[in-house]
Amino acid sequence: MADTDSTTKAGGAAAGTVPAAPRPGLRMSVELPLWRALTGYRVLTLIYTCCLVASQYEKYVHPLGAVGYMAALTVWTALTWRHTTSAERCTRRFLAGDLTFAVGGILLTMVVESHERIMGGAATLPSICTAGSVLGFAIKGGWRWAMAASSLVAVANLVEREELAGNTIHNVVLVWVASVAIGYVVEVARDSERTLARALQIEAATRERERLARDIHDSVLQVLAMVQRRGAAIGGEAAELGRMAGEQEVALRTLVSGGLVPPPRAGAPATTAAPPVAAAVPEDAADGRCDVRALLAPYAGSGVTFSEPGSAVELPAHAAGELAAAVGAALDNVxxxxxxxxxxxxxxxxxxxAVVVTVRDDGPGIPEGRLDDAEREGRLGVALSIRGRLQDLGGTAEWLSVPGQGTEVELTVPKGAPPEGRRGGKARA
Structure with missing residues (x-):
């Protein structure tokens, strides 16, 4: 069922109709017929059991006890029939009460029936109504709940019969297998529903992103590109404005195509400098793993081209943040x-x-021995911001530079735990 409000908010009138994902509160279509079937089963089996008790009335040792139980069961079914029409109404308290009526009726059979009739295979008072209670557990909680409920019914039947009779074991196994099978099918259907809901959400988000990309390309991106060209032509302060517009154009293109650019921090300047690690790593990934692409994408701009794989590149959150900071330091050097x-x-x-990040520039290059001289002079940008970070992660940082042909920095971080004593940071000029 389409959610008109959600569609309007997500895409607007120009977007057309975007399929809305099923709301979490709604149950899948395959489950609703099961609840309706259970409601009908309880009513039909109650009618059958009442007729069965009426036909056997004169054979009971205490017929009034049998009639009293059936009257109570009828009232209980009439008062609680709505509880089996949906998963929300079928509470644990109701299930416990329904199972209590079933087990109590089985044990009450020992009082109202003679021992000879019980040993001869006479039906229990609730008869096939017992299966309705067990099926309620199966549909509500899956095969584990069904196994627990059917096991209680099995124990009650064995106590009532006082021996492992063949027909008793047959009935117990039949109820147990049927309830567990139905519970398992319900669980599989629920998993399928969640997968389908997620797929619909992804499809809706993808269609909305495509629509936004078309609209932005036809308006915002063209304006930013024009500002960049005009600013470069005018020069002066307009050139700086054009450069910033170019950076925002690249960032916006990345956002609408991949959604990897995180929201900019308040007051943060438009620069390639590395953000603090704590701010770069998403809060929800602080104790887990993080997609390195999301941390490197903000560095893309008018002067920086970022190329990435099509799938997530995951590292532990701390390692991903340190690698992103090292890349930021390398771009600062550029x-x-x-x-x-x-x-x-x-x-x-x-x-x-391992995860490998290569930063290459078209600058004049680094003269031979310049990195070692800078470290001896106390300028530790390369030694600490880049090489030190990679060493702490058990990785390496390698420089390849040819004067007049630019510089290439290769940063490597292993995916496993950093080995003891590993050293990185070789420089080649």
Whole structure:
């Protein structure tokens, strides 16, 4: 059933109709017929059992006890029939009460029936009504609840019969297998419903993103591109405005295509500098794993091209944050040492044993021995911000630079635990 309000909010009038995912409160269509069938089963089996007791009235040792139980069962069924029309109405308290009536009726048979008739295979007072109680547990809670309820009914039947008679064992096994099978089918159907709901949500989000991408491409992105071109042509402060518009254009394209750009922090400048690790790692991933793509995507801009795999590249949250900070430090070096006009390329690769990020620029390159000289002079940007971070993670940081042809930094972080004593950070010029 389409949710008109949700569709209007998500896509607006221009989006057309976007299929809304099923609301969590609604049950799947396959479960509702089961509840209706259970309601009908309880009514029909009650009528059958009343007729059975009436036909056997004169054979009971205490016929008034049998009639009293059937009267109580009839009143209970009439008062509680709505409880089996949906999962929300079928509470645990009702299920416990219904099972109590069934088990109590089985045990009451020992009082109202003679021992000879019981040993001869006479039906219990609730007869096949007992199955309705067990099926309620199966539909509500799955096969585990069904197993527990049917086991209680089995114990009551064995106590009533006082021996392992063949027909008793047959009836007990039949109820047990049927209830467990139905409970298992219900669980599988519920899992399928959740999978379908998730697929519908993804489909709706994808269609909405495509619509937004079309609208943004026809309006916002074209305006930003025009501001970038005009600003570069005018020069001065307009050139800086054009550069910022270009960065926002790239970020917006990334957002509408992949949704990997996190919301910018209040007051954060538009720069390639590495954000603090605590701010870069999503809060919900602080104790788990994090997609490295989401942390590197914000570095993309008019002067930085970011290339990524099509699937998630996951690392422990701390390792992902440290790697992103190291990439930010490498891009800072590009901005400071290669000049404002230099371009940089960031390539993220997901290898079987490690995650590799390569940062390459088209700057003048690093003269041979310059990194070692900078470390001796106390300028520790490379030693601490990049090499130190990777060493702590058991990874490596390698520089390859040719004067006049730019610099390439390869950052490698192993996916497993950092081995003891591992060292990284070789520099080649």
């Amino acid at each position: 901005r400071v040492h290669a000049g404002e006009g230099a371009r940089a390329w960031v390539l993220l690769e997901d290898e079987p044993a």
